[in-house]
Amino acid sequence: MLEQLQRLQAHISTLKTRLNDAERKNETLLAEKDRNEEQHHAQIVQKNSIITQKQDEVDNLTEQNTELQAQFKTLNTDATALAERYSRLEKSCTDLKNRFQEILAERNELRVVKEKMLAEQRQAQHEIQDLQAERTRLIQKNEHAKTKVEAIIQRLAILGTEQDHHAQEIQQLAHPTENNEEA
Template sequence: MLEELQRLQAHIGVLKTRLSQYENENRTLLNDKDTSAEQHHSQIAQKNSIITHKQEEVDTLSDQLKTSQDQLKQLNTDATALADRYSRLEKSCTDLKNRFQEILAERNELRMLKEQMQNEQRHAQQEIQNLKLERERLLQKNEHAKAKVEAIIQRLSILGTAQDQHAQEIQQLAHPAEANEEIES
């Protein structure tokens, strides 16, 4: 039994040694586990902060995307409005060109009418000039005829009373205004 006891003691010694090794390993493993858990928690915290940061970036980018989409809609609306305005301006330009052509045609017609009226005015002035010359000629002829009639009247008044009556008639014919004044007096 002693032997058995010694064997048991040897086994117990081996077991104690093993137990102490296992306890040391266990403590080491626990320390490793705690260290690993701390590292794991720090990595989780770091990953969570990265995830939070990335989520903030995603939110910021989503806001920017929404803003960009709103700007795109506004730009499309503005482009449509500008296209409509351009179309109206183009139509107005065409209308103005047509109106300008009409005005040019009217201007040409007015120029022709002006030239025609200037020609008519020149002809009328020439006619007036001719009529003035004719009037001058007729006035001179009238004065000449008047002088002849007065000379004839003077000769007739010299001839006598019988002939006086004819002279008065001739004088009345020559000067009807004077004869009317004598009758009225």
Template sequence: MLEQLQRLQTQIGVLRTRLEKSESDNAALLKDKTHNAEQTHTQINHKNNLITQKQDEIDNLTEQLNSLKGTHSQLNTDATALAERYSRLEKSCTDLKNRFQEILAERNELRLLKEKLQAEQQRTQQDIKNLQSERENLIQKNEHAKGKVEAIIQRLSILGTEQDQHAQEIQQLAHPSDSSEEV
């Protein structure tokens, strides 16, 4: 029994040692648990802060996305309006081009007409010069013929014959203004 008692005491000593070791291990584990819990809590808070930041970023990005969608929609509307205006401008440009071509054609026709009229004017002026020259020639011939007729009349008047009276009558007929002055 004594042996058993000693064995029991030895076993109790071993159990005490184990119990102390277990208690110190348990205290260390509790300390580690508390430390790990604090770290985990800190990490959870950090993660929650990160999640809150990310959620704020998501909200900001969502607002930006909505704003950009509105801008995109407005830009599409503006692009459509600009495309329509460009189409109208292109049509107007084509119309102006056609009108310009018509004006050029009219200008060319007017140039041809002007050149034709200038040529006709030059011919007319030349005809006028020719007619004036011919008129002067006819006036000179008329004056020359008149001079001859007067010379003949003077010769007949000098002769003093009956023919002289006829010559005076002819002269009166040739120069009715002279006879009215005499009267």
């Protein structure tokens, strides 16, 4: 029995040692648990603040996305309007270009007509000059003939009264307008 008692005491001392070890381990584990809980709590707080920041960023980005989508729609509308305006301007440009080509063609035609008319004008000027020269020549010839007729009439007037009658007829023939005015 003493042996058993000694064994029991050895077991008890072993159990006390183990119990002390277990209590120390337990205290160490509790302390570590508390530290881990504090770290975990600190990490949770940190993660929650990060989640809150990220949620705020997501909200901001969502707002920005909404604004950008509205701007995108506005820009698409503006782009469509500008494309339509560009199309109209391009059509107007084509029309103006065609009209300009027509005007150039008309201008060229008018230049040809102008040159033709200038040539005709020069020709008409030459004809007028020729006609004026011929008129001057004919007036001189007429004056020369008139002078001859008057000289003949004066000679006939000298010949006598019988011949005077013939001189008057010749004079009437030479100047028919003067006799018509007297009558």
